[in-house]
Amino acid sequence: MTPKIARFLAEHSPATPCLVLDLDVVEQNFSAMRAAFPAAHIYYAVKANPARPVLERLVALGSRFDAASWEEIKMCLDAGASADRISFGNTIKKASSIRQAHEAGIKLYVFDCEPELEKIAAHAPGARVFCRLVVGTEGAVFPLARKFGTGTDMARELMLRAAELGLVPYGLSFHAGSQQMSPDAHEAAIGQTAMLFDELAQAGVRLRMVNLGGGFPTHYQDDIPGIEIFAHGISRALAYHFGNDLPEILVEPGRFMVGNAGLVSTEVLLVSRRVKGDPTRWVYLDIGRFGGLAETEGEATRYRFVTAYDGTEDGPVVIAGPTCDSADTLYEKSGYRMPLALNTGDRVELHAAGAYVTTYATVGFNGFRPLDEYYI
């Protein structure tokens, strides 16, 4: 928690549940990313947190933007980003959205199969396209590999096809998985892109860009490698595989950029022992899986909880949300403990909750409103 957030909470005691996010931390993260990857273009993954103040701060810092939909492109434009700094980064796009993006001047589009390529050719003629490869994602909390990307053979064919369709075969992308904990996760994939660059050059198509994707981690329960450790391995692999002929490099941080900048403040609705004498208490919060904490599915993202009683005697807990849905149970198996003094009405804060929370809130399952958001 930053002093600015602490002061905000103390002065305003905002109604719960809410997100409070310190924009200066976003700026620090952007600066750290720029220092780690001085030669790369940074495309912020808007889906991590598309709030207007976040986008505006990043526009001011010179960030570029990776958008998942026409709606996200529009948000970036409205926040002051220019169209040449926005990538349409979803491999699954509505035809009408491609058309809208093209009319707005968006030049860069991802794809991973022929029908999508044809859609882009039809609705954004002449666009720069890059092909998403499927790569190893070991070490990632969210692998993303089943649904997206294609193999190198198919990618080569598709790049040749892109040229035939009048598109600019611009580059290759991959995604090593989100909340990727292994600093050498990108190295093998870089070798794959270099090989494809060579093969396509021999076929007369000269690619110019490698998009390393995002997935750089934020600090939840477990320690994470620093961004400079990832950057070191990536630079070494790029130098080894591409030599002096380095392509344009893109990175797409989302979680890394906003995760540690925000906290979610919640209220304890109930603490109960579901069986008499059971050492495990159930702690029910006023936010759950359907109020924004969707990434707790399978207990994948393990937030850090902070209470006013930390340091006093604690005991094991199950942590659950407020709805009548039994899937709305956040943590049963991850070994969470909370102070015995914790009770109904107390506040509990979830740290590092700035990414992938606000937009996951449902419009009103069980009647509960989406969480409030404060950007300070």
Next chain:
Amino acid sequence: MTPKIARFLAEHSPATPCLVLDLDVVEQNFSAMRAAFPAAHIYYAVKANPARPVLERLVALGSRFDAASWEEIKMCLDAGASADRISFGNTIKKASSIRQAHEAGIKLYVFDCEPELEKIAAHAPGARVFCRLVVGTEGAVFPLARKFGTGTDMARELMLRAAELGLVPYGLSFHAGSQQMSPDAHEAAIGQTAMLFDELAQAGVRLRMVNLGGGFPTHYQDDIPGIEIFAHGISRALAYHFGNDLPEILVEPGRFMVGNAGLVSTEVLLVSRRVKGDPTRWVYLDIGRFGGLAETEGEATRYRFVTAYDGTEDGPVVIAGPTCDSADTLYEKSGYRMPLALNTGDRVELHAAGAYVTTYATVGFNGFRPLDEYYI
């Protein structure tokens, strides 16, 4: 699909994704429920679909309402329900919500542990309370058993405690699990409630109500038993265990009341083979787990899909949503097949999608708006 919905779709071609729900089917379901349970009070589980037109139709039919939050109570009041016909049916309530409900005249509250009972006593003095028992939920698609309910021993103590706290120990409830396919799922639980009625009567506390919960199924992929089959088993068990001294009976249908009344109309964004020559195609729709189809988690709810090419040659498919989240994959293991003719831009309809869809939509993950809703 009802003729009314077919006509609406043909005449308006509404933008996708959207829900179209035929209110006359809700009325038919209410009538079927009333015929099956002539002596019971029907409390519609608002969380299944809290749309104003649904609530208004049910108010007109004389339904009562099971609300999960103060916000849902407010929706019922605004739709014309009187406070004495609304139950506050969530075992986890914010203290301020209990206070608001009490001020609005709500008399009936559920609980399943002592701290919740104390909260009700403090904020809704004199209220009627019922205790939720944990019971067997075999046969249910959504068991609900881990998070809610208490054992009979604890329930007996809590009912005595309720009287001490100045509350009215009114009855017992249980929930045999949602989308319950087994028509005798309620019978054992009814025996448990009768035993507790007896034991408490001996201790001087005379209970008056048994709430059988909801969970009655709607027709997705699999055939389901008719509501009269459930009612028959329940009546027999009530007669056996309570004899001529039948308590007031409550049922809380949600899915049963609205599930088969609505369909979700979607657009195919992309059909692709992720590996060359793979017989399985991936079909990406413009709605997914984060656009309302949350119950496809674990492939639990298996919607019926209808396309314009049904009956022509088909092949195996994986069905996925439009977002950059790999968890947004609806069906990989359930053996779905779709026509080979299906292509980008085609419409696909999900039948029996009137329950537990609209409010599960996120406010805008990946920038996608919640689905539109039409009540006709």
